[in-house]
Amino acid sequence: MHTVVEHRSPGRPRCEETRNAILRAAYELLEEGGLDAFTIEAVAERSGSAKTTIYRWWPNRGALAIESFLELSEKYAQFSQTESATADLKTQMRRFARALRGRIGQIVSSILAEAQTCAETRSAFVEGYINPRRTALQQLIDRGVAQGEFRAGLALNDVGDALYGSLLLRVLLRHAPLSDAAVDQLVDTTLQGLRAR
Amino acid sequence: MHTVVEHRSPGRPRCEETRNAILRAAYELLEEGGLDAFTIEAVAERSGSAKTTIYRWWPNRGALAIESFLELSEKYAQFSQTESATADLKTQMRRFARALRGRIGQIVSSILAEAQTCAETRSAFVEGYINPRRTALQQLIDRGVAQGEFRAGLALNDVGDALYGSLLLRVLLRHAPLSDAAVDQLVDTTLQGLRAR
DNA sequence: TAAATACGCTACGCAGCGTTACTTAATTAC
DNA sequence: GTAATTAAGTAACGCTGCGTAGCGTATTTA
Numbered sequence: 250m251h252t253v254v255e256h257r258s259p260g261r262p263r264c265e266e267t268r269n270a271i272l273r274a275a276y277e278l279l280e281e282g283g284l285d286a287f288t289i290e291a292v293a294e295r296s297g298s299a300k301t302t303i304y305r306w307w308p309n310r311g312a313l314a315i316e317s318f319l320e321l322s323e324k325y326a327q328f329s330q331t332e333s334a335t336a337d338l339k340t341q342m343r344r345f346a347r348a349l350r351g352r353i354g355q356i357v358s359s360i361l362a363e364a365q366t367c368a369e370t371r372s373a374f375v376e377g378y379i380n381p382r383r384t385a386l387q388q389l390i391d392r393g394v395a396q397g398e399f400r401a402g403l404a405l406n407d408v409g410d411a412l413y414g415s416l417l418l419r420v421l422l423r424h425a426p427l428s429d430a431a432v433d434q435l436v437d438t439t440l441q442g443l444r445a446r
Numbered sequence: 447m448h449t450v451v452e453h454r455s456p457g458r459p460r461c462e463e464t465r466n467a468i469l470r471a472a473y474e475l476l477e478e479g480g481l482d483a484f485t486i487e488a489v490a491e492r493s494g495s496a497k498t499t500i501y502r503w504w505p506n507r508g509a510l511a512i513e514s515f516l517e518l519s520e521k522y523a524q525f526s527q528t529e530s531a532t533a534d535l536k537t538q539m540r541r542f543a544r545a546l547r548g549r550i551g552q553i554v555s556s557i558l559a560e561a562q563t564c565a566e567t568r569s570a571f572v573e574g575y576i577n578p579r580r581t582a583l584q585q586l587i588d589r590g591v592a593q594g595e596f597r598a599g600l601a602l603n604d605v606g607d608a609l610y611g612s613l614l615l616r617v618l619l620r621h622a623p624l625s626d627a628a629v630d631q632l633v634d635t636t637l638q639g640l641r642a643r
Numbered sequence: 644t645a646a647a648t649a650c651g652c653t654a655c656g657c658a659g660c661g662t663t664a665c666t667t668a669a670t671t672a673c
Numbered sequence: 674g675t676a677a678t679t680a681a682g683t684a685a686c687g688c689t690g691c692g693t694a695g696c697g698t699a700t701t702t703a
Contacts, residue, residue, distance in 0.1 A: 259671040260679025267681075284563050288659060299682045304661065358562045361618055365559035366481050375621050393640070400642045406622045407612070407635035414611030415604070421558055424572050425603045438604035442639020443590070445597045456702040457648025464650075485690060496651045501692065 263306075270296040271303055275317040280352045284359045287314065311363045311370030318356055319377045323348075326381035334393030339436050341389070345382075346416055346432045354420045354427075361421065383409050411439050460503075467493040468500055472514040477549040481556045484511065508560045508567030515553055516574045520545075523578035531590030536633050538586070542579075543613055543629045551617045551624075558618065580606050608636050 274296035278287045289310055293300040307313040328341045349357065364371035386409050393399035415435055419425050471493035475484045486507055490497040504510040525538045546554065561568035583606050590596035612632055616622050 257671070258679080259677065261669040261681080263680065264669095289661085290659060300660095301662085301683085302681055305680080309661095362559040362562035365555045365618065371619060375619050379619065379621065390640075394642075397642055399640045400638070403640060404631060404635060406628075407632045408640065410612035410615050410622065410632065411608040411636060414613075414615035415607035416611075418607050418611035418614060421562065422568060422572050422576065424576065425607065431603075434601060435604045435607065438601060439608060439636070440640045441597070442641070443587075443596045443600060443605065443637045444639070445591075445594055446643070454702070455648080456646065458650080458700040460649065461700095486692085487690060497691095498652085498693085499650055502649080506692095 267296070267298050267302060268306070271298055271306075271313070272317040272320055275313050276321045276356070279314060279317070279356045279359050283355055284362055287359065289313075309367065309369075311360075311367040312373070314356075314360055314363055315370055315373040315377065318360060319373075322353055322356070324381070326385050328385045328389050330392075332396075334389055334396060334398050335440065337389055338393075338440075339433055341385075342412060342416070342432050342436050343429050345413075346427045346429070349416060349420045350427050357417070358420050361417070379413070382413070386412075408439075412436070415439075464493070464495050464499060465503070468495055468503075468510070469514040469517055472510050473518045473553075476511060476514070476553045476556055480552050481559055484556065486510075506564065506566075508557075508564040509570070511553075511557055511560055512567055512570040512574065515557060516570075519550055519553070521578070523582050525582045525586050527589075529593075531586055531593060531595050532637065534586055535590075535637075536630055538582075539609060539613070539629050539633050540626050542610075543624045543626070546613060546617045547624050554614070555617050558614070576610070579610070583609075605636075609633070612636075 271292060274292045275287065278291055278295065287310065289300060289303055292313065293303055303313065307316070329337050331337055348354070360370065360374055364374055383405060387405050390399060390403055390405065390408060394401050394403065412435075416427065416432070419427050425431065468489060471489045472484065475488055475492065484507065486497055486500055489510070490500055500510065504513070526534050528534055545551070557567065557571055561571055580602060584602050587596060587600055587602065587605060591598050591600065609632075613624065613629070616624050622628065
């Protein structure tokens, strides 16, 4: 009988509880007070771990922020799938906006801010958060085109940036609402375009 | 003969040269190294003024950043005006993207980051930078609608956020280009919308 | 000349960064 | 068992930047 042999290097193994406590403390602090509250020292204190332990595993606060966010925030990258691509698009954008209205919005805005002074944070956010959503959006667009709902030849970058960019801009600047109704209207505008028919 | 009497309070007047030197140093530092380089101490050193003088006039670094940006960056809020509103829109978006590709992009992204931890910075940016552009965009849309180029009933918030949000997102995440061609395509997508005709 | 205000200099206490040296704990290899 | 190895915790450090205070000097009005 063959059993999979766990091959472990010698030495004390990493403590998963500690890791989780750190990630959770980081997430909570980001959620509660944004970048101001999110300091390595605060994370260490809240998690009950040592600052040195944190620095052993994460090179900087951006890396910790991203990892806690990606691991603890719920991931809505899977779009719903009904017969109408248009309806699915609206559902998804509403869902995203709902997350942004809540605590996730605070975290996302903090990460975007951090990403402006740390390239690794930026690319980690793009790869771990934005890209999965772009992929799902691509599938939705393809489906919409195949079903004749959307016109052919749509550029994913443009559509994605128009939709996600609008919503994220509202999180960053708070100059316009993110209510379901506002999102529906925004999607409608994007669907219809500006041109007179 | 009436002459306007300059009414001055007693005491040494504020030194305009010092003020300008501070604003210029702040702008240069933002431009060169973003938020990392932009510290009050660095501004003081480069401007040849004292830290205490800076704190006398600006409550925090966000206020200084915004003021230097709004005073020293060229303001393209006035849109060009030909007979085609569509062409003007493209011209304007290209112009904006060109600024974002250059040093202005670094500054804008820094200010957006700073705005995430400072509400005053956020509202100052919205009022001093975003709103003038929204107003100009509104006029352009109105003109386009009147000329039959754009459909009626367009919501300014939606159009502005789709266009500016797309470009700003690309500055923040650098996941897609900001070239003239890319911008043209993005505007085209926004103009046409997603729907099949 | 007095009062008021601005500017510069030096210095301070504070917070957070990222690191070091050291001790203790947990695990594998022999 | 014992040695080797790796992790976690503790305490302390030097550094940078923040925002403030005290004081002397400069420039203006009354």
